[in-house]
Amino acid sequence: MLARLGDAGLKRTPQRVAIVRELAGDLTHPTAQELFERLRPSMPTMSFATVYNTLDALARARLIAPRALSPGATRFDPNVRPHGHAVCDRCGAVADVAVQADGEATPELGSDLPRGFTVHAVERVFRGVCGACAAVDPGARPS
Amino acid sequence: MLARLGDAGLKRTPQRVAIVRELAGDLTHPTAQELFERLRPSMPTMSFATVYNTLDALARARLIAPRALSPGATRFDPNVRPHGHAVCDRCGAVADVAVQADGEATPELGSDLPRGFTVHAVERVFRGVCGACAAVDPGARPS
DNA sequence: TTGCATCTAATAACTCTTCTAATTAGAACT
DNA sequence: AGTTCTAATTAGAAGAGTTATTAGATGCAA
Numbered sequence: 001m002l003a004r005l006g007d008a009g010l011k012r013t014p015q016r017v018a019i020v021r022e023l024a025g026d027l028t029h030p031t032a033q034e035l036f037e038r039l040r041p042s043m044p045t046m047s048f049a050t051v052y053n054t055l056d057a058l059a060r061a062r063l064i065a066p067r068a069l070s071p072g073a074t075r076f077d078p079n080v081r082p083h084g085h086a087v088c089d090r091c092g093a094v095a096d097v098a099v100q101a102d103g104e105a106t107p108e109l110g111s112d113l114p115r116g117f118t119v120h121a122v123e124r125v126f127r128g129v130c131g132a133c134a135a136v137d138p139g140a141r142p143s
Numbered sequence: 144m145l146a147r148l149g150d151a152g153l154k155r156t157p158q159r160v161a162i163v164r165e166l167a168g169d170l171t172h173p174t175a176q177e178l179f180e181r182l183r184p185s186m187p188t189m190s191f192a193t194v195y196n197t198l199d200a201l202a203r204a205r206l207i208a209p210r211a212l213s214p215g216a217t218r219f220d221p222n223v224r225p226h227g228h229a230v231c232d233r234c235g236a237v238a239d240v241a242v243q244a245d246g247e248a249t250p251e252l253g254s255d256l257p258r259g260f261t262v263h264a265v266e267r268v269f270r271g272v273c274g275a276c277a278a279v280d281p282g283a284r285p286s
Numbered sequence: 287t288t289g290c291a292t293c294t295a296a297t298a299a300c301t302c303t304t305c306t307a308a309t310t311a312g313a314a315c316t
Numbered sequence: 317a318g319t320t321c322t323a324a325t326t327a328g329a330a331g332a333g334t335t336a337t338t339a340g341a342t343g344c345a346a
Contacts, residue, residue: 010292011292011293011342011343011344012343013292013293013294013342013343015293015294016293031333032333032334033332033333045294045295046294046295047294047295047296047297048295048296048334049294049295049296049297049334049335049336050293050294050295052333052334052335053293053294054293056335066214068211068212068213068214068215069211070211071209071211071217071302071303072303072332072333073332073333073334074214074333074334086256086257086260086262088260089263095256095257095260097255097256098255112240112241113229113238113240113269114229114238114273114274115274116273116274116275116277116278117229117231117238117269117271117272117273117274118271118272118277119229119269119270119271120232120270120271120272121269121270121271122267122268122269122270123267123268123270124265124266124267124268125265125266125267125268126256126260126262126264126265127262127263127264127265127266128260128261128262128263128264129260129261129263130257130259130260131257131258131259131260132259134259134261135259153323153324154311154312154313154322154323154324155312155313156311156312156323156324156325158324158325159324174302175302175303176301176302188325188326189325189326190325190326190327190328191303191326191327192303192304192305192325192326192327192328193324193325193326195302195303195304196324196325197324200324214333214334215301215302215334216301216302216303217302217303287346288345288346289344289345289346290343290344290345290346291342291343291344291345292341292342292343292344293340293341293342293343294339294340294341294342295338295339295340295341296337296338296339296340297336297337297338298335298336298337298338299334299335299336299337300333300334300335300336301332301333301334301335302331302332302333302334303330303331303332303333304329304330304331304332305328305329305330305331306327306328306329306330307326307327307328308325308326308327309324309325309326309327310323310324310325310326311322311323311324311325312321312322312323312324313320313321313322313323314319314320314321314322315318315319315320315321316317316318316319316320
């Protein structure tokens with residue numbers, strides 16, 4: 001993934017390397033804030049704006065994908081291949097979900113798209129309660 | 144829908160009636176800001192907080208559904224039945240999409256959910272470019 | 287190494303949403 | 317109808333999240 005930085009015309013700066021590294025091995029889809037806080041110890045001078053700039057640059061280069069899975073902070077996903085997400089309504093945790101046949105080849109399922117609408121990607125989100133939250137309070141309202 | 148206000152233990156105030164009316168016949172999934180601006184002429188004294196309070200109350204009562212379809216403002220959907228959404232990557236327009244078998248009965252498709260995760264709802268989002276935007280600039284980048 | 291374009295840091299500004307305190311207004315109960 | 321209780325509204329400020337601006341530093345190619 002670092003290699004593709006250059007391919008996209010992006011310079012390989014220490015800040016970008018750190019952000020890419022932190023994101024690449026992270027399955028929790030961190031927010032910009034979370035990335036910033038995790039990287040601050042090792043890069044104390046890094047600015048908050050740099051995190052956003054870098055994430056924006058990576059997203060434009062299609063190396064990561066921003067996800068609006070719930071209101072509030074945008075989450076960033078190092079996996080740009082088609083897949084679904086399980087989102088906990090209580091704690092907001094996000095987990096990847098393998099979804100077969102979720103590519104652009106399945107608009108038959110959602111037939112009546114608006115006239116002239118061209119589909120580029122199909123996302124699927126499973127909303128519910130994760131095991132940890134259910135264990136804490138099994139009887140709570142769904143949300 | 145107005146009738147269900149009382150069932151939910153919510154008082155029938157003029158502000159709530161206006162918001163419910165504006166939302167009920169609107170297929171564009173307006174944001175809180177949009178609702179506020181549309182209602183201001185007829186209810187000049189209404190506060191911004193009231194819009195949020197009311198939308199939150201309606202959402203808790205399951206009369207509307209908040210949707211995080213793209214980064215930025217939350218959109219509110221008067222249709223709480225299971226259905227999908229077509230979202231234009233350029234202009235942000237949202238349209239409803241009928242989706243068969245999109246209820247809670249289809250987690251087989253997205254099999255490997257996290258252990259202990261209970262699904263309450265499945266959402267499907269079709270991302271792409273709407274006809275109007277494609278007409279304006281057919282050659283532009285997908286996003 | 288020099289020059290230029292890009293990138294970063296710092297900060298301000300902006301958008302969206304929530305909170306607080308005081309007032310007002312529904313709904314229920316005489 | 318009048319009273320009371322509680323919830324809802326208002327206005328403003330505050331908070332979170334994001335984007336824009338600008339000056340200065342840095343990487344990269346010639």
